[in-house]
Amino acid sequence: MNLRVWLxxxxxxxxxxxxxxxxxxxPAALLTEVKPSPGLEPYxxxxxxxxxxxxxxxxxxxxSQQVRDTTITTDEARGWGRxxxxxxxxxxxxxxxxxxxxxxxxxxxxxxLPDRRWQLLHLYQPRAVVPWSIMPSFPYLFEVKAQxxxxxxxxxxxxxxxxxxxxxxxxxxxxxxxxxxxxxDHTQPLxxxxxxxxxx
Ligand code: HEC
Numbered sequence: 277m278n279l280r281v282w283l284x285x286x287x288x289x290x291x292x293x294x295x296x297x298x299x300x301x302x303p304a305a306l307l308t309e310v311k312p313s314p315g316l317e318p319y320x321x322x323x324x325x326x327x328x329x330x331x332x333x334x335x336x337x338x339x340s341q342q343v344r345d346t347t348i349t350t351d352e353a354r355g356w357g358r359x360x361x362x363x364x365x366x367x368x369x370x371x372x373x374x375x376x377x378x379x380x381x382x383x384x385x386x387x388x389l390p391d392r393r394w395q396l397l398h399l400y401q402p403r404a405v406v407p408w409s410i411m412p413s414f415p416y417l418f419e420v421k422a423q424x425x426x427x428x429x430x431x432x433x434x435x436x437x438x439x440x441x442x443x444x445x446x447x448x449x450x451x452x453x454x455x456x457x458x459x460x461d462h463t464q465p466l467x468x469x470x471x472x473x474x475x476x
Contacts, residue, residue, distance in 0.1 A: 313363035315464035319456070326456030329449045330372065333414065340374035341383045341460070357384035357463050364462045379411055386461040393432065395454045396446050401437045417450035 319327060330336070343351045345359045352358060360383055365371045389395065394405065400418050402409035420442045424430045428445040438444070446454070 307362065310362045310366055312366045313361060313462060313464065313466065316364065316366070316462065318367050319459060322452045322455040323459045324456075326449075326452035326454065327372075329417070329453045330456055331370075333453075335382075336372045336374045338376055338378035338411070339380070339382045340377050341372045341381065342374070343381060343383050343462075351381065354380075355388065356381045357387065358465070360462065361466060363466075382457070382460055384461055384463050386458040387463045390458060392429075392454055392458065395457055396429065396431045396450060397433065399450060399453065400431050400433065400444060404434050404437045414450070417447050417453065418444050419447050421445055 341360075343356045343358065343360045346352045364383070396418075398405050398411075399414045401413045401415070402411040403413075418431065420439045421428070422442050424443050424445050429451060431444040431446060433439075433444050
């Protein structure tokens with residue numbers, strides 16, 4: 277091979293190595309030092325399994341989990357919580373940042389809507405609580421039983437949406453999913469050093 281080909285190859289390798297350093301190696305090294313945000317606990321077994329349901333059902337395609345900075349958006353003014361920081365995601369692999377906001381951001385939905393019964397009914401039939409909602413219903417996460425057992429979480433469904441007979445009880449996946457949703461609370465204030473540079 278002549279010199280020009282060698283130079284071309286060398287240039288290509290140099291560019292690829294530089295890109296790998298800047299885009300992969302350096303960010304990975306920086307992220308190893310990230311500490312959990314104040315008050316953030318690892319997921320319980322049920323919350324973690326609910327997170328699996330969240331991923332499987334594709335909630336991320338309509339809901340983000342990232343409150344963007346106040347200097348560039350109105351996220352905080354909408355009541356979605358303080359701007360998110362890397363420490364909010366230490367227990368999330370893969371994270372559910374999302375790109376679409378067909379529905380509201382869910383980063384702090386557990387703090388905003390802490391009522392289990394509301395969450396269960398909303399998953400069973402969103403239009404039973406928000407008449408204009410375009411969110412899909414998830415009735416297959418629930419069971420219709422003739423009579424509720426002692427450990428069952430009964431969902432009080434308004435007559436318009438209730439089955440003809442029997443009671444609606446939350447299935448194990450609905451229970452886990454609501455446990456996960458209620459765990460989404462990143463509202464604890466940050467120490468000044470942890471806030472994003474823009475927010476300071
Ligand atoms: C096709 C888009 C779409 C999908 C998929 C979707 N949602 Fe929604 N979601 C919405 C819309 C629109 C709203 C606002 C209206 C309402 O409250 O129903 C909403 C509202 C919500 C709210 C209330 C948030 C608030 O601040 O009022 C929760 C909680 C929620 N969704 C959870 C979920 C979960 C969990 C899943 C997956 C199992 C899911 N969503 C899937 C569109 C969607």
